Structure formats: structure tokens, C-alpha cells
Amino acid sequence: MPAATEPPKRRQPSQQRAQHTVQAILQAAARLFAEHEMRDQPEPTTEQIAALAGVSVGSLYQYFADRAAILRALIEQQREAAMIALETMLAERMAAMPATAGMPGQEAARAALRAYVQAYVLSFGGYDDHTRALARLAWRHDRDEDAVAALRMASERIGAQLQALGMRTLRVPAPAQMFALTRALFGVVRAASLERSPLLGSPALEDELVRLCWGLLQREPEAG
Structure with a gap:
């Protein structure tokens, strides 16, 4: 009998979570950068971006070195x-x-x-x-x-x-x-x-x- 084939392995959820986190950060950044620009306010901090994205500041820094990196990616x-x-x-x-x-x-x-x-x-x-x-x-x-x-x-x-x-x-x-x-x-x-x-x-x-x-x-x- 042919050897039983193993079912395909599921994608690691960490990759999906990472993509979701990055998009959440960029969406929050887009909103905050636009709002601050319209009000002639200083650019938002990474803390503000993380808070709106619903992630910790530590998680944000896992994907972006600083605020400038977020803006470049956006x-x-x-x-x-x-x-x-x-x-x-x-x-x-x-x-x-x-x-x-x-x-x-x-x-x-x-x-x-x-x-x-x-x-x-x-x-x-x-x-x-x-x-x-x-x-x-x-x-x-x-x-x-x-x-x-x-x-x-x-x-x-x-x-x-x-x-x-x-x-x-x-x-x-x-x-x-x-x-x-x-x-x-x-x-x-x-x-x-x-x-x-x-x-x-x-x-x-x-x-x-x-x-x-x-x-x-x-x-x-x-x-x-």
C-alpha cells in the first residue's frame, strides 16, 4: 500500500499576525499623520501611533525602527x-x-x-x-x-x-x-x-x- 501522505501543514499564524500588525500600524499612522498635518501640529509620536493601532510600543518597534521608518513605509x-x-x-x-x-x-x-x-x-x-x-x-x-x-x-x-x-x-x-x-x-x-x-x-x-x-x-x- 502506498504510504499515507501527511496533510499539508497550516501556515504559521505568526506571519499572518505580523502582516495584520504592520497594516494596523500603517493605517493608524496614515490617519494620525493626516490629522496632524491638517491641524499644523507636530508629527505624531510612535506612542500615539501604537495606541491607535492597538499594539504595544514594543510590538511597533519590532517592525519599524522609528517614526521616520513608518512614514517611509506609508x-x-x-x-x-x-x-x-x-x-x-x-x-x-x-x-x-x-x-x-x-x-x-x-x-x-x-x-x-x-x-x-x-x-x-x-x-x-x-x-x-x-x-x-x-x-x-x-x-x-x-x-x-x-x-x-x-x-x-x-x-x-x-x-x-x-x-x-x-x-x-x-x-x-x-x-x-x-x-x-x-x-x-x-x-x-x-x-x-x-x-x-x-x-x-x-x-x-x-x-x-x-x-x-x-x-x-x-x-x-x-x-x-
């Missing part, structure tokens, strides 16, 4: 989620472009570009008091080495997305053009966020960003 998590959402949205728009009835190729591309810019502003500038407070906090911490590296990687991913859009009906921008374009997007949204500009999220600002991107992506008319 910013990284939110920016990665934003990038995935942007990539998914653009992929869906591009897939639908050939089936867009009665709309010329460039009009469809421009509509996709506008949707992308709108989503970009919301993702990196925020859409309500809470998310805009977190966006300001993230932009203020973008000068250290890790944050600059993260922004560079995000710029490359955004450049690849816009380049993919250009490959469909527009021209493929040169590397220098993509560098200027992605940094311009970052710069405008960063400035609007940090200055708490009423233009952030407005149709007027989105119009200008679309024109900026379109000017670099639009294919020049062929000589007759």
Missing part, C-alpha cells in the same frame, strides 16, 4: 498603489481605444491622456482633506536619498506608460523629452500640493497639464 505603500492604479487605468483605456466608435485615433489618445492626467493629479495630489494632507507630507519628504530614488523609478514607470500611449497613435518621445515631461508632471503637482493651491484638481490645471503632455506626444504632420 509613503512607499501609497505611491505604489497609485502607480498600479495608473498603470491599470491606462492599460484599460488603451485596450478600449480601437473599439471607440466614431472617434479618430488622436482624439481617442487625447481622451485617454486626459483621463490619465486626472487620475495622476488625484493620486499624487489627493482628492480630499485627508489624502491631500498625506500628499503634502510625502512631497515634503521627497528630498532624502530613498525618496529621490523612488521618484526616479516612478518617473520611469510613468514615462513608459506615456510612451506606450504614444506608440499607438502618436510619436514615440525621445528620452530627453520623456525626462522633461515626467519631471514637469511631478513638479506641477508637487508645487500645487505644497502650496495648497486652489488649482489642485481643477479643470483649468488639468487642461494645462494635458496640453503640456500633448505637445510632446503629438505626432508632427507629415510634409506634403
